Amino acid sequence: MRQLLNTLYIQTQGTYLHLDTDNIRVEVERERKAMIPLHHVESVVVFGNVLLSPFLIHRLAREHKPVTWLTEHGRFMARTETPVSGNVLLRVAQHGCACDRARTLAVARFIAAGKLQNQKTTLLRSAREALGNDPELLRQAARDINGQIGCLPLAETVDEVRGIEGTAARAYWEVFPLMLRANRDFFWLTERTRRPARDAINATLNFVYTVLANDCASACQAVGLDPQVGFLHALRPGRSSLALDLMEELRAVVADRAIITLINRQQLTPRDFVLHEGNTVTIKDEARKLILAHLTERRKEEVTHPLTARKTPLGLVPHVQARLLAQHLRGDRAHYPPYLHR
Amino acid sequence: MEEVMLSALQHFVFCPRQCALIHVEQVWAENEFTARGQQHHDRAHGGGTEERGGVRTLRALPLVSRQHGLAGVGDVVELLPDGSPRPVEYKSGRARPRLADEVQLCAQALCLEEMFGVSIPEGFIYHAASHKRRVVAFTPALRQAVLDARDGVRDLLRRQTLPPPAADDRCLHCSLLESCEPFAAREFPRGFDPFSTTLEDP
Numbered sequence: 439m440r441q442l443l444n445t446l447y448i449q450t451q452g453t454y455l456h457l458d459t460d461n462i463r464v465e466v467e468r469e470r471k472a473m474i475p476l477h478h479v480e481s482v483v484v485f486g487n488v489l490l491s492p493f494l495i496h497r498l499a500r501e502h503k504p505v506t507w508l509t510e511h512g513r514f515m516a517r518t519e520t521p522v523s524g525n526v527l528l529r530v531a532q533h534g535c536a537c538d539r540a541r542t543l544a545v546a547r548f549i550a551a552g553k554l555q556n557q558k559t560t561l562l563r564s565a566r567e568a569l570g571n572d573p574e575l576l577r578q579a580a581r582d583i584n585g586q587i588g589c590l591p592l593a594e595t596v597d598e599v600r601g602i603e604g605t606a607a608r609a610y611w612e613v614f615p616l617m618l619r620a621n622r623d624f625f626w627l628t629e630r631t632r633r634p635a636r637d638a639i640n641a642t643l644n645f646v647y648t649v650l651a652n653d654c655a656s657a658c659q660a661v662g663l664d665p666q667v668g669f670l671h672a673l674r675p676g677r678s679s680l681a682l683d684l685m686e687e688l689r690a691v692v693a694d695r696a697i698i699t700l701i702n703r704q705q706l707t708p709r710d711f712v713l714h715e716g717n718t719v720t721i722k723d724e725a726r727k728l729i730l731a732h733l734t735e736r737r738k739e740e741v742t743h744p745l746t747a748r749k750t751p752l753g754l755v756p757h758v759q760a761r762l763l764a765q766h767l768r769g770d771r772a773h774y775p776p777y778l779h780r
Numbered sequence: 781m782e783e784v785m786l787s788a789l790q791h792f793v794f795c796p797r798q799c800a801l802i803h804v805e806q807v808w809a810e811n812e813f814t815a816r817g818q819q820h821h822d823r824a825h826g827g828g829t830e831e832r833g834g835v836r837t838l839r840a841l842p843l844v845s846r847q848h849g850l851a852g853v854g855d856v857v858e859l860l861p862d863g864s865p866r867p868v869e870y871k872s873g874r875a876r877p878r879l880a881d882e883v884q885l886c887a888q889a890l891c892l893e894e895m896f897g898v899s900i901p902e903g904f905i906y907h908a909a910s911h912k913r914r915v916v917a918f919t920p921a922l923r924q925a926v927l928d929a930r931d932g933v934r935d936l937l938r939r940q941t942l943p944p945p946a947a948d949d950r951c952l953h954c955s956l957l958e959s960c961e962p963f964a965a966r967e968f969p970r971g972f973d974p975f976s977t978t979l980e981d982p
Contacts, residue, residue, distance in 0.1 A: 773967075
């Protein structure tokens with residue numbers, strides 16, 4: 439059985455990680471800060487100027503625990519490729535499917551359906567807890583998304599699928615702030631902006647999506663899929679299109695939900711952000727730590743997977759989905775079943 | 781033609797899909813059975829040769845049969861005082877006669893017969909859990925089963941696709957249960973509809 443273990447995130451600049459017998463020794467300015475047993479760690483993600491000893495990198499590689507290097511601000515730089523590099527037949531099948539318009543369309547439709555269903559579920563769940571006019575507005579957005587789900591089987595090209603997804607996304611983001619019940623005037627979202635973020639919500643979304651995308655890319659790699667060859671996302675040099683595809687089904691239920699919870703519990707407040715000249719926003723280090731801790735807890739939450747009917751920690755859902763996709767690509771399963779959150 | 785791995789024969793006889801997952805898809809997963817098996821293997825493969833009561837024990841001996849197209853490594857091969865070899869296969873579990881184990885052992889014997897130019901009537905399976913060793917006679921039927929399994933493995937490697945899952949008691953002992961998903965529906969199960977437009981749970 440694959441076990442869900444923790445991802446070790448290191449953000450403190452100048453940290454040095456060593457292998458110390460079967461532990462990772464964490465040092466900052468030559469002072470020992472922590473000893474983490476290797477068998478508790480599934481992967482290591484480091485931000486910016488963090489050093490790992492070669493022996494630690496080798497040991498992690500041998501145990502198929504990937505190391506991911508991000509910039510201090512969370513942009514992907516590199517990931518170790520471990521000796522199990524995947525099955526070449528699976529990659530050939532994946533590329534074959536990506537070159538086949540009809541098969542690509544079918545996979546893209548299911549991925550988009552999973553995303554829209556989970557957006558709908560998230561909205562309806564928030565509607566139950568919202569006040570005033572908000573429940574009706576949230577339900578209306580869910581109905582709008584439903585209309586788009588109804589259009590998906592009719593889409594004849596992947597571009598049409600992307601168009602449907604875009605229409606649903608507008609309905610979703612328009613009411614997103616209504617799911618927030620604390621510090622609403624500060625956490626207001628007018629539009630999704632990528633880098634640089636222009637408001638606190640966008641800054642938080644960008645950060646959490648980076649973490650989630652990395653989980654999805656690691657899952658592709660573990661199963662032997664090529665993270666760059668996606669179906670819903672267009673192929674673009676340097677982009678992990680397949681990892682982004684897998685992430686679509688999880689954005690709302692894992693990432694967005696986490697942010698909504700943190701804000702509604704007032705664990706994340708306006709004091710956690712720095713507003714810069716020229717309207718850009720960054721998250722303070724302490725708050726990033728808090729977000730990562732919350733995501734780690736959330737990854738342990740068990741859900742019943744609708745297709746396998748097994749109890750699965752949320753953190754392993756990307757692995758399950760990557761494996762189901764691999765089975766579809768290799769002809770072992772007629773359709774790709776997206777993850778539908780209950 | 782490339783030789784068929786002795787371990788693949790054992791996997792194939794146990795379950796063709798397991799064999800394809802390991803040798804075609806290159807999936808590998810540890811469970812308690814494989815982890816324990818690995819420990820016993822490491823021990824069995826540790827030493828080189830030793831002699832006791834006129835019987836020499838060879839460990840991790842490379843085996844090959846050009847005639848039958850088989851290759852692999854024998855856990856333990858014992859050389860009797862007259863120089864005649866007997867294969868011994870170490871199994872971590874309890875004594876449980878399984879065709880898959882006997883085919884694997886007999887395949888080793890076919891290699892040894894060719895390498896040593898002798899005929900080998902029997903070999904042994906040692907069960908570590910019960911410390912019992914049992915005799916396996918290499919009957920014509922068992923020898924034929926080895927060649928049939930070899931052909932089955934070759935066919936599998938040529939096709940490069942997965943046979944359908946066994947979905948029976950075997951699966952409960954299989955480390956690849958999770959990758960194989962023998963009990964999960966190959967089609968969407970009832971009630972699983974990604975295009976559903978119901979608004980709330982009934």
